[in-house]
Amino acid sequence: MRTxxxxxxxxxxxxxxxxxxxxxxxxxxxxQLLILPWAADYEVKNIQLSVVDHDHSQYSxxxxxxxxxxxxxxLQDYSGSFTNALQQVEHDEADLVLEIPADFEKKLIKxxxxxxxxxxxxxxxxxxxxxxxxxxxIVQDFNREVRLKWVQLxxxxxxxxxxxxxxxxxxxxxxxxxxxxxxxxVVLVTMVGSFLASLNIVREKEIGTIEQINVTPVKKxxxxxxxxxPFWILGLLILTIGLTISWVAYGIMPAGSxxxxxxxxxxxxxxxxxxxxxxxxxxxxxxxxxxxxxxxxMVFILLSGLYTSIDSMPNWAKIITRFNPVxxxxxxxxxxxxxxxxxxDISSHxxxxxxxxxxxxxxxxxxxxxxx
Amino acid sequence: xxxxxxxxxxxxxxxxxxxxxxxxxISFEVKKGEIFGFLGANGAGKTTAMRMLCGLxxxxxxxxxxxxxxxxxxxxxxxxxxxxxxxxxxLYEDLTVRENIxxxxxxxxxxxAFIKEKTAFLLRELHLEGEANKLVRxxxxxxxQKLAFSVAIFHEPEIVFLDEPTGGVDPVTRREFWxxxxxxxxxxxxxxxxxxxxxxxxYCNRVSIMVDGRIDALDTPAQLKKTFEARSMxxxxxxxxxxxxxxxx
Numbered sequence: 001m002r003t004x005x006x007x008x009x010x011x012x013x014x015x016x017x018x019x020x021x022x023x024x025x026x027x028x029x030x031x032q033l034l035i036l037p038w039a040a041d042y043e044v045k046n047i048q049l050s051v052v053d054h055d056h057s058q059y060s061x062x063x064x065x066x067x068x069x070x071x072x073x074x075l076q077d078y079s080g081s082f083t084n085a086l087q088q089v090e091h092d093e094a095d096l097v098l099e100i101p102a103d104f105e106k107k108l109i110k111x112x113x114x115x116x117x118x119x120x121x122x123x124x125x126x127x128x129x130x131x132x133x134x135x136x137x138i139v140q141d142f143n144r145e146v147r148l149k150w151v152q153l154x155x156x157x158x159x160x161x162x163x164x165x166x167x168x169x170x171x172x173x174x175x176x177x178x179x180x181x182x183x184x185x186v187v188l189v190t191m192v193g194s195f196l197a198s199l200n201i202v203r204e205k206e207i208g209t210i211e212q213i214n215v216t217p218v219k220k221x222x223x224x225x226x227x228x229x230p231f232w233i234l235g236l237l238i239l240t241i242g243l244t245i246s247w248v249a250y251g252i253m254p255a256g257s258x259x260x261x262x263x264x265x266x267x268x269x270x271x272x273x274x275x276x277x278x279x280x281x282x283x284x285x286x287x288x289x290x291x292x293x294x295x296x297x298m299v300f301i302l303l304s305g306l307y308t309s310i311d312s313m314p315n316w317a318k319i320i321t322r323f324n325p326v327x328x329x330x331x332x333x334x335x336x337x338x339x340x341x342x343x344x345d346i347s348s349h350x351x352x353x354x355x356x357x358x359x360x361x362x363x364x365x366x367x368x369x370x371x372x
Numbered sequence: 373x374x375x376x377x378x379x380x381x382x383x384x385x386x387x388x389x390x391x392x393x394x395x396x397x398i399s400f401e402v403k404k405g406e407i408f409g410f411l412g413a414n415g416a417g418k419t420t421a422m423r424m425l426c427g428l429x430x431x432x433x434x435x436x437x438x439x440x441x442x443x444x445x446x447x448x449x450x451x452x453x454x455x456x457x458x459x460x461x462x463l464y465e466d467l468t469v470r471e472n473i474x475x476x477x478x479x480x481x482x483x484x485a486f487i488k489e490k491t492a493f494l495l496r497e498l499h500l501e502g503e504a505n506k507l508v509r510x511x512x513x514x515x516x517q518k519l520a521f522s523v524a525i526f527h528e529p530e531i532v533f534l535d536e537p538t539g540g541v542d543p544v545t546r547r548e549f550w551x552x553x554x555x556x557x558x559x560x561x562x563x564x565x566x567x568x569x570x571x572x573x574x575y576c577n578r579v580s581i582m583v584d585g586r587i588d589a590l591d592t593p594a595q596l597k598k599t600f601e602a603r604s605m606x607x608x609x610x611x612x613x614x615x616x617x618x619x620x621x
Contacts, residue, residue, distance in 0.1 A: 006478030014466050208460030215426050215456040215533075217448060218479050 003218055007226030015200075015230055024196065025234065029188050029242045034249055036184050037177045040307070044130040048076040050085040050094035057105035063142050067098070072134050089121045096120055096131050108146065170255075170338040177250050182333035183306040185242040190300065190326055192238050193269045195293040197231040197276035202289045205280070220368065228273045235269040236262065255340030264332045264346060267353045271325050274360030281367045300326045325356050378437075379404045379531050379562035380425060385434035387420050394420040396585035397434060402578075404530075407553065407563040409573045409593075412582030413613045418566045421582070422533055425564070427451050439530045452480070455524035455532035455561075459539055463520050465509035469500055472508055473523055480527035494522055514545030518552060525556050532556065534565040538572065550575055570606040581609060583616050 015021050049067065053060050068075050076094045079085060088094040097119035101107075107114040118135060122128040204210040213223060239262070246252040254261060279296075283289040301307070303317060304326040310318060321327045328349045335341035343350075380402040387395040395417045402408045412418045423429040425438050427447030436443040439453040463472045470491060477487045495501045498518060508516060517537060525532050534553075538546045550572065557563050565576070573579050573593060580590040589596055589612060593605055602608045 002481065003479050006475055010464070010467065010471070010475045013471060014464065017466055207462075207465075208458060209462050209464060211428070211458055211460070212456065212462035213479075214428055215451055215454065216476070216479050217451045217481070 003222050004225055007218070007222060008229060011226055011230045015234070021196070024192070025238060026241065028191075029185075029238055029245060032184055032188060033181060033242055033245045037180045037250070040176075040180050040184075043176065044127050044134075045072055047073050047127060047131040047134070048093060048095045049073040049135075050077040050079070050088050050097045051075065052079060052082045052085045052097060052099040054080060054102040055100050055104040059105040059108060059146070060100045063100065063139070064098075066142055067135065067138050070134065070138055072131070086119065089119065092121070092123070094121065095124070095127055096135060098135065178252060178338060179334065180306075181246045181250055181252055182337045183304075183330045185239065185246065186304075186326060186329040186333055187297075187301060187306065188242055189235050189239050189265065189269070189329070190272050191297065193231060193235040193272035194276035194279065195289075195297070196234070197227060197273055198279035198283070198289050198293065199286055200231070201227055201277065201280035202283055202286050206285050220365070224277065224365065224368070228270075228277070231273055231276070232266075232269050235272075236265060239265050252337065254337040256336035256342060260336050260341070260343050260346065261333065263343065264329065264336075264350055264353070267350055267357060268325065268329050271353050271356035271360055274357055274364055275325070277364035278360055278367065281364055300324055303327070304330050306330055325353065328353055377404055378402070379406070380408075380436070380438050380564065382421075382425070382436040383434055385421065385424060385436045386432050387417075387424055387429065388432045393585055395424070395431075398582070398585075398587045400580055400587060400590055402531075402562060402564060404562055405557055405560050407557050407565065407575065407577045409576030409579035410564060410566045410582070411573055411579055411609060412566075413616055415618050416582040416613075416616065417585040418582055419535060422535060422564070422566065425450075426454060426456055426533055453530045455527065455529040457520050457524040457532070457534050457537050459536040461513075461516055461520060463508050463516065463523060466507060468505050468507055469495070469511070469519060470504045472519070473526060476523045477526050482527055490526065494526065498522060514541050514548075517541055517545070518549060521549065521552055521556075525561055529561065531562040531564060534563065536566055536568065538567065538569065546572070570604065570609055573605040573609070579605070581612050583612055584618050588612050588615075 051064050051067075053064070064075070064078070067073055073096070077085065077088060082097070082099055085094060085097040085099070089097060097117075099117040099119070101115060101117070104114050104116075116139060118132060120128045120132050201210075204213070243254075243258070243261075275296075279289055279292055283292060299320075303313075303321045303324050305321065306326070310321050310327065313321065332341075332346050332349050335346060378401055380400075382401075383399050384397040385395060385399070386393065386397050398421060410418055410422070420429065424431045424443060425436060427438075427443060427450045431443060438450045441447075441449040441453070443450065464475070467475065473491050473494065474487055477490070482490075495504050498515075500515070500519070503511060503515075508519070511519065521532075521534070521537060524534075538549055541549065546569070553563055553565070553575075565572075567573065576593065578590065578592050579596060580587050581596075582588070589599070589608070591599065596608050597603070597605065600608045600611050602611065
């Protein structure tokens with residue numbers, strides 16, 4: 001115990017004396033949480049629209065007005081030539097081209113139907129998809145208005161109509177920040193837990209102090225605990241700072257209990273620290289550890305359900321997400337923060353994480369021993 | 373097998389890495405309080421041999437005991453009774469002089485009272501009182517090495533292993549460093565030192581020279597010079613090392 005005390009004292013001194021670690025602890029959560037949620041928003045806005053109007057009728061103008069009034073589109077150009085509009089797409093100045101044919105109004109009134117043409121710049125898949133869908137629903141809306149005006153409605157509606165109203169549970173205003181901020185916080189905690197810890201251990205290897213520790217009576221588990229405990233505390237500290245920032249800046253107060261979040265985080269950190277330890281046993285200098293961390297972080301983030309829904313992934317990817325600890329924490333965070341889930345609801349997550357912790361730490365310790 | 377007067381004893385100690393025999397059945401004995409020079413060209417197997425004696429690496433075959441403890445089974449007891457200073461500087465640069473001393477003494481299980489008293493004594497001895505609360509990073513290399521040696525023997529070990537302790541240090545500091553080694557030896561600590569400086573070899577009580585994993589010569593510097601009809605240890609070393617088939621690292 002006394003040995004551990006000396007190790008911890010040394011570790012904390014080094015951590016708090018290192019300006020880069022202080023920066024990481026305080027600046028990283030602030031910057032990531034204050035800037036990223038604003039940028040990482042799923043809503044597509046400012047879609048550059050180029051309208052090719054061959055009709056120049058009252059209806060065509062009405063349609064364009066309606067589209068621009070929706071707030072999602074920005075009228076980039078209003079011209080009479082499709083080639084011209086397509087050129088703008090080529091120069092990436094327009095995302096969408098809406099072509100209104102010459103006899104749009106006439107056909108609409110006389111023949112009761114008319115066609116519109118939409119050309120979508122699909123280089124940015126998300127923008128193209130959502131932009132096209134927005135425009136389609138606006139045109140549909142327009143269509144209904146026109147029909148109301150022109151078509152004599154029969155006394156009884158011959159068509160059965162199903163009207164759908166929706167309400168968003170747990171996040172009534174569909175505020176993306178409620179959804180993103182807890183997820184970003186998870187990524188932060190993961191980075192501190194695994195990568196800072198592994199860098200710290202590898203640094204001792206690089207400098208050679210680990211060799212010196214190995215010839216002292218310090219036991220391996222002393223050394224490992226001496227490394228894990230400070231970063232475990234650091235991880236919880238980052239979580240606290242992050243929760244405070246999301247409360248102050250976005251007014252996000254977990255619907256559930258903070259205790260639930262912290263209990264899960266406590267177990268989660270054991271797992272990611274195990275991963276950090278494992279990384280450090282497989283690398284011999286900080287550069288290697290850093291590159292490996294970058295690679296893993298990419299996989300972790302993209303396969304965690306932070307940005308994209310896991311349910312829409314192919315089956316093999318879904319299987320991978322189950323081996324990603326980040327997935328579980330993001331899930332828990334969203335459950336607790338938005339839905340107010342309790343310990344009981346996340347118990348299976350906690351047990352899975354315990355499994356992760358046991359496997360990763362055991363693997364790391366076995367591999368660590370083999371080296372000498 | 374160990375008499376009371378023996379600090380280290382090795383018998384046919386061998387270490388193989390796959391097909392490569394790094395240390396090939398070396399046998400020697402180091403007496404208590406002796407300054408034992410462990411010489412050899414780069415890649416001759418010195419560091420591997422030393423690592424086995426320190427309990428960092430398990431021998432492939434052979435027998436060895438350090439401070440009366442077996443290198444196979446009693447590595448924990450060995451670690452408790454030795455000090456070690458590697459060629460890589462091994463103090464924490466981002467801790468102060470005082471914190472380094474306290475840390476290393478602490479993990480050897482020394483009491484607070486012992487640490488406090490001996491730290492004050494050591495700082496006076498090294499003329500580092502003014503630098504006690506400065507980061508080790510800010511000290512000149514020579515001072516760092518002297519401090520590292522002092523820390524390695526702070527917990528009063530029976531034997532101290534020094535792996536090229538004076539690499540990159542100026543001649544004046546090397547001289548001072550050797551004075552510290554003599555002092556430690558006088559207080560009863562056995563010194564096991566590797567070096568590339570042949571003038572330092574002359575300071576040792578006895579010297580062994582490793583060539584290609586084997587000990588080719590072992591005697592007092594004076595006797596070695598006589599045997600090999602050489603004027604200096606430098607010449608002795610060159611005569612032996614030239615036979616080496618392995619290239620250095």
